[in-house]
Amino acid sequence: MPSLPDMTTPNLAALAGDATAQGGHPAVPAPDAGQPEFTEWLQRVGDNCLILGHRLSEWCGHGPALEEDIAIANQSLDLIGQCQLWLGLAAEVEGRGRSADDLAYLRDVLAFRNVVLVERPNGDFGQTLMRQFLFDAFHLELLRGLESSTDARVADIASKAVKEVAYHLERSADLVIRLGDGTADSHARMQKALDLLFPYTGEMFADDATDRAMANAGIAPLPSTLKPAWDAVVAEVLTAASLTHPGEVWQHGTTGTGGGKRGIHSEHLGYLLAEMQFLQRAYPGATW
Amino acid sequence: MYAQLVKSEGTANRDEMTPEEVAFQDRIDRNEKIEPKEWMPDGYRKTLIRQIGQHAHSEIVGQLPEGNWITRAPTLERKAILLAKVQDEAGHGLYLYSAAETLGVSRDELLEALHAGKMKYSSIFNYPTLTWADMGAVGWLVDGAAIMNQVPLQRTSYGPYSRAMIRICKEESFHQRQGYDIMMKMCAGTPEQKAMAQDALNRFWYPALMMFGPSDKDSVHSAQSMAWRIKMNTNDELRQKFVDQTVPQAKFLGLTVPDPDLQWNEEKGGHDFSEPDWSEFYAVLAGNGPCNAERLGARVKAWDDGAWFREGLMAHAAKHSGGRVAAE
Numbered sequence: 001m002p003s004l005p006d007m008t009t010p011n012l013a014a015l016a017g018d019a020t021a022q023g024g025h026p027a028v029p030a031p032d033a034g035q036p037e038f039t040e041w042l043q044r045v046g047d048n049c050l051i052l053g054h055r056l057s058e059w060c061g062h063g064p065a066l067e068e069d070i071a072i073a074n075q076s077l078d079l080i081g082q083c084q085l086w087l088g089l090a091a092e093v094e095g096r097g098r099s100a101d102d103l104a105y106l107r108d109v110l111a112f113r114n115v116v117l118v119e120r121p122n123g124d125f126g127q128t129l130m131r132q133f134l135f136d137a138f139h140l141e142l143l144r145g146l147e148s149s150t151d152a153r154v155a156d157i158a159s160k161a162v163k164e165v166a167y168h169l170e171r172s173a174d175l176v177i178r179l180g181d182g183t184a185d186s187h188a189r190m191q192k193a194l195d196l197l198f199p200y201t202g203e204m205f206a207d208d209a210t211d212r213a214m215a216n217a218g219i220a221p222l223p224s225t226l227k228p229a230w231d232a233v234v235a236e237v238l239t240a241a242s243l244t245h246p247g248e249v250w251q252h253g254t255t256g257t258g259g260g261k262r263g264i265h266s267e268h269l270g271y272l273l274a275e276m277q278f279l280q281r282a283y284p285g286a287t288w
Numbered sequence: 289m290y291a292q293l294v295k296s297e298g299t300a301n302r303d304e305m306t307p308e309e310v311a312f313q314d315r316i317d318r319n320e321k322i323e324p325k326e327w328m329p330d331g332y333r334k335t336l337i338r339q340i341g342q343h344a345h346s347e348i349v350g351q352l353p354e355g356n357w358i359t360r361a362p363t364l365e366r367k368a369i370l371l372a373k374v375q376d377e378a379g380h381g382l383y384l385y386s387a388a389e390t391l392g393v394s395r396d397e398l399l400e401a402l403h404a405g406k407m408k409y410s411s412i413f414n415y416p417t418l419t420w421a422d423m424g425a426v427g428w429l430v431d432g433a434a435i436m437n438q439v440p441l442q443r444t445s446y447g448p449y450s451r452a453m454i455r456i457c458k459e460e461s462f463h464q465r466q467g468y469d470i471m472m473k474m475c476a477g478t479p480e481q482k483a484m485a486q487d488a489l490n491r492f493w494y495p496a497l498m499m500f501g502p503s504d505k506d507s508v509h510s511a512q513s514m515a516w517r518i519k520m521n522t523n524d525e526l527r528q529k530f531v532d533q534t535v536p537q538a539k540f541l542g543l544t545v546p547d548p549d550l551q552w553n554e555e556k557g558g559h560d561f562s563e564p565d566w567s568e569f570y571a572v573l574a575g576n577g578p579c580n581a582e583r584l585g586a587r588v589k590a591w592d593d594g595a596w597f598r599e600g601l602m603a604h605a606a607k608h609s610g611g612r613v614a615a616e
Contacts, residue, residue: 057358060374061351062586064594066382073375080368101363125597178604179597186600279362279420286478288362288420
């Protein structure tokens with residue numbers, strides 16, 4: 001493996017300092033004061049968009065109908081666009097001279113902060129839509145909360161993204177309803193998708209120290225406060241879809257130290273990154 | 289050119305035409321657009337269905353070679369651009385299937401013919417995309433060759449086809465530029481990147497020339513299609529134009545066109561160049577290209593795997609009649 005300085009070097013700040021001293025790199029701006037939690041949190045938001053956007057892009061050319069192929073590519077594009085903004089801000093707040101691309105392409109699996117739900121494999125189109133619905137309902141509530149963030153940069157990104165995500169939810173909820181209440185086969189597939197994915201939804205609402213720091217600073221709502229609204233939307237849509245709510249089931253990543261938000265992922269993410277990061281890893285330093 | 293070897297029906301000979309056919313030909317000769325509900329010779333309708341259908345199939349099969357690199361695009365911006373580009377191709381398929389529907393053939397019927405191997409798509413999409421430079425070469429050469437054919441087709445006689453072409457051409461010229469932009473970046477990059485770019489040109493040059501189809505200057509089918517203004521130029525004219533446009537672009541990139549006999553011919557005001565290996569072209573059309581099985585297999589799989597989804601939506605729409613219309 002060739003050397004991969006941006007992601008494998010633990011003391012980047014020291015290295016950057018050395019490089020500056022040698023005149024090799026321009027001085028990097030100082031990190032936003034005392035905000036490692038902010039960087040951490042921005043990566044959570046940005047990585048959710050990146051990984052889900054990537055998963056959706058896997059469908060391009062393989063959708064069940066031309067209209068769906070186009071629609072899912074649109075959502076993927078929205079999410080990749082949002083990820084560029086969130087990770088761009090994460091890099092800015094971090095203040096170590098990294099870019100959104102550096103974060104996307106040069107971090108290894110333990111440094112990713114997305115919830116495990118979004119890295120789940122696409123499965124059939126029903127599983128893709130169910131994953132999308134469960135995430136969209138959370139995503140929309142989160143972005144609505146972020147529109148009144150005390151950080152203007154966060155509020156700006158959120159107010160752009162919220163329009164896109166409102167449409168994502170409209171579409172995914174509509175399709176979940178139609179397929180749940182379609183044929184016996186489509187109903188069974190959607191129920192299976194729901195049962196498969198529901199245990200990964202709890203992580204979205206599990207508060208930790210980073211979340212509490214963001215809430216205390218008025219930057220972001222505490223995730224647990226988004227749950228009642230999400231519960232209401234999910235219950236309404238599942239009822240309309242004639243699907244059975246899984247109820248109180250085990251929720252991955254909500255206890256102990258696990259969970260994607262803290263960098264403990266499923267085995268699937270490593271393969272996703274191996275594919276996504278291939279060119280940057282194989283040709284370090286090249287520009288594309 | 290996304291339509292190759294389209295068999296034309298009918299006669300270009302005025303003495304053999306019925307009065308209706310003569311009147312129809314006169315309208316075309318006056319550059320009038322023919323619209324869906326108007327009378328048209330059966331041969332005109334059938335030839336157009338074949339041509340537009342083949343073009344539509346080429347758009348959706350054409351998603352696959354570039355789709356092959358979406359998940360491996362090297363930056364977030366490149367990923368978004370490539371995804372948007374491949375999504376455009378799906379949109380082109382949609383316009384063209386819709387144009388074909390105005391002639392009385394459904395999208396499902398055309399897809400069934402594609403899946404059964406009864407209808408073709410462009411030979412070019414049966415070649416593999418092996419490196420990121422192929423994303424550049426496909427945009428530059430394949431979209432570039434397609435534009436050569438599609439720009440004149442904006443003036444074709446059939447109204448819906450002509451209007452679809454106008455929309456498509458706007459996007460295709462952007463596609464070609466994004467391909468060339470990738471090539472410029474690769475050629476100005478590391479030695480490995482430059483080598484990838486040269487390799488991509490080496491592999492795609494002759495397949496791109498084949499896109500125009502074999503010489504058809506003496507073809508009866510072409511003469512009829514040209515009389516009907518559903519084919520605007522001969523294959524050789526378009527190929528020559530493509531070579532003359534592309535050679536200086538390759539030079540600008542610092543790449544070598546893989547043709548030792550390529551040279552400027554002052555007298556004809558164009559390049560002399562080597563013919564592609566037409567036996568390879570016919571082999572690819574017959575199903576023996578490097579990726580025929582994968583490409584058609586991917587389309588059939590997408591369709592079969594999606595059956596439950598389409599049926600579910602139709603069932604829901606039927607249950608809630610008066611409600612929204614399902615995807616198809």
